[in-house]
Amino acid sequence: MLGDHLVSAQQAAHKWLREMILSGELPAGQALRQEEMARRLGISRLPIREALNRLATEGLVELKPRRGFYVASLNIDEIEDIFEMRAMLEARAGHLATERMTAADADAVDRCVAELDAVVAASTNFDHYAQLNIRFHERLFESCARKHLRRQIAMLRDAVSPLIRILASEKGELQRAQREHRLLAKHFREGHSERVAELSREHCAYTARALIQKLRRGGVEEKAAAAS
């Protein structure tokens, strides 16, 4: 039915839908017809519904009672709202992670930066960059040892994830981000927790500013390809 060997249908549905939304393949506002998705995944509507319910509390889709589920769409105020939370939480996670990090953690973070360097230089597809970018930040925060803090950060990141793609065309943005990643890794290794916190905060703030600027300029042009 899907690559769901041994995992539950609900997990498969959740993963599939989440990726379709995060990648922007399902555009904001898109209606999510249960029957159609069930057919496409070769499962019944039930696991689809359960996955949709989970995605609704995660903020990726919205439920209009008796109307169905729709891909969540954010206005500019909501984007600022979410990025500001990310800035606060990631600053704290960066601070704690730096205080508690070991040499192995610093090595792992450096490896992530190196991988990102390669991708940015090669200028391959954005999906790969986005994936490594997430891995870098998750690895950076891993040593903070705060399960719930990391979970909240991940949820907030997911909520704005489809939008990040808008910055993909801006070559300068990627290079700016990469400079900040290198700086973060450096101060992380050296244990400058305050500096890592501040850089994490600024990293979010810059991204938010660039994103909102581009959105205001270009209006609503993020019409990605429809479901299929």
Next chain:
Amino acid sequence: MLGDHLVSAQQAAHKWLREMILSGELPAGQALRQEEMARRLGISRLPIREALNRLATEGLVELKPRRGFYVASLNIDEIEDIFEMRAMLEARAGHLATERMTAADADAVDRCVAELDAVVAASTNFDHYAQLNIRFHERLFESCARKHLRRQIAMLRDAVSPLIRILASEKGELQRAQREHRLLAKHFREGHSERVAELSREHCAYTARALIQKLRRGGVEEKAAAAS
């Protein structure tokens, strides 16, 4: 079947389970049997399952695959984790709310404080106090006009809500909290946004400290009454 006139069975199940967990009637670690809950609410297992899935992403229950759902339990590190996030987010919400508040908002907040005063003085049941306490904070943050920030705060509050009951017996804690509420309302009215932010942060921090202290002292004695 329940007081679910006109609302969906799933919503009713979610509300019922949520309240059972938040009030501590269902103790941490309690297994949640779908069949039994369905019988008790007079509905089928399906809306129960969907409600449980939502509660799982909200962090109130945990899902062990093929084993069922269990009321989430938090260790002391996780409690600190969550209260620290609350402190950050509520400080920010308090700051923004104070900047944007109107006279009507200040009046509403004052009314909440008055209601709380009455309950603390009368020393009626804790449930009523807890309910008004939540209303006070939600009203205080309402004018911040940040949908997602308020939603995150609410989710984090819910996650630690069953524990707050532990402090109910401490008469001093309630009075201390009430002093802070009055101070918050005063500075809110006067537009001292920095002071409101700081007080919100401290309000969380004090509560967390008192809670953890009591937990460390008393060990694990929060065995509330079982399901029924």
Next chain:
DNA sequence: TATCTGGATTTTGTATCCAATTTAGGATAG
């Protein structure tokens, strides 16, 4: 021609039923 209305169709929400997996208890052997 535009608008309102009424039924047909689609889609959601729920109930019942079935399969697969886990857990518990008992019987048997060491």
Next chain:
DNA sequence: CTATCCTAAATTGGATACAAAATCCAGATA
């Protein structure tokens, strides 16, 4: 008497079936 294995009950996960609500479209009417 204890440990292990096997069977049976309980419980979850999923599929199909059905009812209620919402949408859509055609036709009638002003």
